[in-house]
Amino acid sequence: MLKILFFAALRERLACANTSLDLQGQVLTARQVLDRLAGQSALWQQHLADAELLCAVNQQLVTLSHPVAAGDELAFFPPVTGG
Amino acid sequence: MLKILFFAALRERLACANTSLDLQGQVLTARQVLDRLAGQSALWQQHLADAELLCAVNQQLVTLSHPVAAGDELAFFPPVTGG
């Protein structure tokens, strides 16, 4: 299973903090996972289409072309605003 | 009278913290005062010839071309090293 996390405004809009996806042995890019998730509903489609979303794989910021496989932790979130 | 002050290493080398000069109504540049002071002894000549010396008139950093007259406070000192 691929563990998927959402944070902040995105978490609120999706009303979902985390979910998972069975990749059935496949290796996908983060973008492919995002597309699959967007297919779940019109709401998810709308909020996951945000071009500003950032992506982390195993707690490291990466671009959407980064590969993910079963056991990885994938996170999507809006631009950060700490400090 | 023109009040003249020396600080730090220059004060120690001249063995003098302050002196004065009767300008007799003249307006001189700081450089002209420096030349007059240098004429007082070989020791003063030696130490006042330092091209790195800084100069303040009435407690403001100025260049040696700055004019001074009776009642002014003129100071010479080495490059500053605070902070």
Next chain:
Amino acid sequence: MTLRIQVQQQDFSVASEYELLRQEARCGAVVTFSGLVRELTETQLLRMTLEHYPGMTEQALIQIATEAQQRWQLGTVTIIHRVGTLLPNEQIVFVGVASAHRAAGFAAAEFIMDYLKNRAPFWKKEHTSNGEYWVAAKVSDHVALQRWE
């Protein structure tokens, strides 16, 4: 070269952090940055909540501090960031850098803040008298990164 990274709900003491930073006998310069919850201009801020990504946050801060230590000659580097609920004028973030030379200290502290603002997974939500708003990322924070590239 010591690294001190903390992500915590409770407040921190700049006085204590400064005392730790000034202990290094060969470091003649200590630069600190403190970020505070400030008032809003158009509405009244009641409180702020800070969400983060536990686990990733600490790693991101360690990476940023380590990168600073590779770029400049530094002694101790401290980064403390609070999460949870914060009231107006409370402290949010502290960055402290001890160094032999002041230029390295200033550069490193500003570098750490610029990277933290763009790379560390924290999100601020403002609870105001007019409602709740997620703080938007600032273009100026992205621009600030460019000088370090």
Next chain:
Amino acid sequence: MTLRIQVQQQDFSVASEYELLRQEARCGAVVTFSGLVRELTETQLLRMTLEHYPGMTEQALIQIATEAQQRWQLGTVTIIHRVGTLLPNEQIVFVGVASAHRAAGFAAAEFIMDYLKNRAPFWKKEHTSNGEYWVAAKVSDHVALQRWE
């Protein structure tokens, strides 16, 4: 816009100075710089004495702080500089700047230190196990000024 300038023999408290700086409700950023007497590499430093030009010193610091307040949007600016006898690891100088935005605070604090190093009439003498030496001005301090011109 408050200016707090002190030239004094006694030590100062960074903790107290920071508390004053963080009081401003519209200032979300506080940058501080502290300069300390540090150990020498080639000989043992016993103590340092700091001479200054009374009267001119205060004016020079006010001018530097005022210039910083003209260049950047700042809240309180604090400059404290000690004179007299200082021991290793004692505090020499403190610069603190409160501002709405961090970039202004970092720039102003560094600007103040760069100008203070070149324009404020202080002179350090090191008393070491090998004798007494007036500290020489550093070329790097002159170079540091150029970026502000």
